[in-house]
């Protein structure tokens with residue numbers, strides 16, 4: 001499949017590059033890495049996000065070229081390259097209108113990805129989607145530049161939790177070495193990703209910790225934030241993105257979950273598991289998706305309802321795992 005996609009980017013032109021809403025480092029790294037490479041190849045390419053560019057990734061090259069929505073799009077893409085998007089409804093919704101005239105290439109590493117593209121390259125064993133981008137560019141014979149290296153390394157660092165998470169092998173470090181090769185500065189990237197948070201994020205974390213509930217005999221820790229909290233604190237929604245990891249750090253805790261209320265009848269939840277419980281299966285039951293150890297949900301229900309539903313589903317999964 002890498003060969004087929006490598007041929008597309010070598011032989012064709014006019015690419016729209018997209019990723020998921022609430023983008024994380026792998027989403028933005030894949031988006032800007034693929035975009036930078038296409039530009040280096042002399043192609044017409046436009047990176048698109050469905051919402052505001054997250055402040056955390058402003059250090060990456062190409063961010064000023066990102067279109068927010070398609071209103072000012074001034075060319076007809078032949079190909080839409082979707083990166084790190086587990087479910088089609090998580091792409092910027094306007095992209096749907098282009099699907100008749102463009103070929104959708106779906107490149108992802110989420111095992112729950114149903115293969116919604118015209119061409120699908122889904123590799124659940126990849127540490128990050130940026131790894132798949134690297135493999136495609138390698139197959140295409142495109143040499144790795146400093147810009148592309150920075151972006152792809154950012155995705156790898158994000159999705160492996162700085163090489164802490166399960167699934168990291170000697171191959172991961174081989175890839176990391178290749179990505180650093182053009183002169184990428186590891187500390188520059190990790191500092192931007194983990195040591196430059198806005199003060200508002202610290203305040204959000206305090207609020208999240210104040211509200212923890214220790215459930216299921218300490219195996220589940222839940223907390224919640226409201227959109228109003230973000231507004232009051234002056235924090236961007238993306239700043240809440242990985243706070244949930246904190247809820248899993250305690251001994252005995254199998255699952256941490258953070259529910260964010262977006263409106264009375266709409267909320268999202270991020271789930272993190274140590275591995276015993278497959279949180280992507282729980283997320284799938286509620287229309288979300290992700291990985292065994294990290295998954296997300298956006299659900300049309302009140303936070304109270306989502307809390308009870310999660311408590312039931314996770315409670316059942318934990319008792320089944322003990323049989």
Ligand SMILES: [Mn+2]
Nearest residue numbers: 026084129159
């Ligand atoms: Mn990813």
